[in-house]
Amino acid sequence: MKIHKLEFNKDKKTILTGDRPTGHLHLGHFVGSLRQRVELQNSGDYNMFVMIADSQAMTDNFNNPMKVKSNVMNVVLDYLSVGIDPTKTTIFIQSEVNALTELTFYYMNLVTVSRLQRNPTVKEELKLRGFEQSIPSGFLNYPVSQAADITAFKADLVPVGVDQLPMLEQTNEIVDSFNRIYGETLVRCQPMLADNKKAQRLPGLDGKSKMSKSLNNGIYLCDPTEEVKKKVMSMYTDPDHIKVEDPGKVEDNAVFLYLDIFSTDELIQKYSDYQNLDEMKEHYKRGGLGDVKIKMVLFNIIEEILTPIREKRKYYEEHMDEVKEILRVGTEHAKEIANQTLADAKKAMMLDYEF
Numbered sequence: 001m002k003i004h005k006l007e008f009n010k011d012k013k014t015i016l017t018g019d020r021p022t023g024h025l026h027l028g029h030f031v032g033s034l035r036q037r038v039e040l041q042n043s044g045d046y047n048m049f050v051m052i053a054d055s056q057a058m059t060d061n062f063n064n065p066m067k068v069k070s071n072v073m074n075v076v077l078d079y080l081s082v083g084i085d086p087t088k089t090t091i092f093i094q095s096e097v098n099a100l101t102e103l104t105f106y107y108m109n110l111v112t113v114s115r116l117q118r119n120p121t122v123k124e125e126l127k128l129r130g131f132e133q134s135i136p137s138g139f140l141n142y143p144v145s146q147a148a149d150i151t152a153f154k155a156d157l158v159p160v161g162v163d164q165l166p167m168l169e170q171t172n173e174i175v176d177s178f179n180r181i182y183g184e185t186l187v188r189c190q191p192m193l194a195d196n197k198k199a200q201r202l203p204g205l206d207g208k209s210k211m212s213k214s215l216n217n218g219i220y221l222c223d224p225t226e227e228v229k230k231k232v233m234s235m236y237t238d239p240d241h242i243k244v245e246d247p248g249k250v251e252d253n254a255v256f257l258y259l260d261i262f263s264t265d266e267l268i269q270k271y272s273d274y275q276n277l278d279e280m281k282e283h284y285k286r287g288g289l290g291d292v293k294i295k296m297v298l299f300n301i302i303e304e305i306l307t308p309i310r311e312k313r314k315y316y317e318e319h320m321d322e323v324k325e326i327l328r329v330g331t332e333h334a335k336e337i338a339n340q341t342l343a344d345a346k347k348a349m350m351l352d353y354e355f
Contacts, residue, residue: 003322003329006090008047008337015040015192016155018051018094021071022061025078026218027302028202028211031261032161036192038083040159048089049153049334050079055095056146059139060129076323078221081313086326092334093327094149099338103148103345108141110177111170116140120166147171151186152338159192163210182348186341202261207236207254219302221309228306232299237291244290250281255294262301271300 017037019025025034041048052075057068072093079091094100116122122143126135143166150158150171158168168191175186204210204217211218219231235255241248250256256277265276272293274280280297283289316323346352 003086003325005329005333006047006088008333012045012047013156014047014049014153015157015159016049016051016150016153017159018049018053018149019075020053020057021068021075022057023071024074024220024222026211026220028218029078030082030221030305031202033159034079034082034084036159037089038085040192041085041088042083044088046157047153049155049337050084050089050091051094051149051334052076052092053094053149055100056142058095059136059142059145060125060131062136062138073320073323074222076327077313077316080316080323080326081221081309083312086330090330090333091326092331096331097152097334097338099335099342100145100148100152102342103152103338104141104145106345106349107144107147107174107178110174110181111144113140115170115173116143119143119170121163122166124163143167143170144174147174150189151175152341153334154187154341155189156187157192158189162193165191178345178348182345185344185348203254203257205231205235205254207252207257221306222313223306224310225303228302229299232295232302233292235295235298237294241284241291245287247287248284248289248291250284255291255298256281256284258298259294259301262298262305267301267304268297272297 015037017033019029037048037050040046052072054068054072057071058065061067076091080086084091117140122140125142126139129139131139146167147170150168151174160168168189172188175188178186202211204212205219206217209217219228223231232255235258237253237255238249240246259277259280263277268274268277268280272280274283280289280294284294343352
């Protein structure tokens with residue numbers, strides 16, 4: 001495949017999204033953002049930028065750089081395998097776009113430390129990582145860095161999960177402060193949430209925590225069949241549903257939460273004796289339907305989703321030169337766009353010198 005730099009169409013809205021390369025992407029990423037990204041890209045209505053946020057990943061992996069570097073290609077392969085198309089979407093590496101770092105530095109003057117500490121997403125992440133009072137300043141400034149990423153590409157829309165909404169709110173605060181002080185230069189953004197509200201925060205295999213790379217409680221897009229089956233069969237259901245004949249609860253039952261998100265009537269009919277999911281739920285609630293049976297239905301449905309993803313990934317794993325060229329061309333395009341925004345910002349700040 002010959003990769004060409006994409007044209008930036010000023011008449012289209014721009015979308016920026018991305019992921020931290022700290023591990024393989026999982027089903028939570030797929031339903032929460034990846035599937036939506038493919039639909040948006042294929043609509044042809046947007047300038048699409050997908051960023052591999054390696055610089056941001058370093059804020060809490062500064063002592064383990066190999067973890068970040070080794071996962072960059074894993075994330076790219078995940079992107080390509082789900083259908084992110086480099087002929088329609090610009091895929092780039094954050095750390096290679098120097099303008100993002102400089103914009104972050106300028107934006108830091110527009111945000112107080114106390115405001116950063118009040119950010120709900122930051123507070124949750126600090127707690128999750130056990131930083132307590134030993135907070136790396138780089139991690140605390142994560143929202144500022146994200147604001148630089150979004151504004152550098154003048155992104156109108158940012159596909160996110162509900163847990164990231166406070167980050168976009170902070171981005172718009174920075175945009176408003178900059179424009180108020182220096183004149184209208186930056187563009188405010190809006191969030192794009194998954195259409196299926198249940199998919200906005202896919203639970204982990206325990207049914208309680210959000211599916212997360214850091215908690216290692218997810219099904220990964222590259223997991224082989226045997227691993228997927230093992231994980232599905234270990235999933236949390238109803239602790240009081242001990243015998244097959246016992247009535248079961250579908251509320252807070254991880255298997256049914258997943259079936260709500262991934263199943264269709266067609267798939268339910270293909271892999272069970274029921275016409276739809278509601279029929280299966282009613283049987284489970286009155287008793288007589290075992291956990292193993294519902295887990296096998298879910299396993300087969302997930303396999304139907306993952307099989308073509310694995311096949312596409314295999315192609316790109318065998319053509320890594322093509323993958324590297326995709327990154328090179330995409331990153332060069334991202335540099336051009338971000339450099340122009342940086343030039344506009346510096347001009348507004350009267351930092352455009354002529355010698």
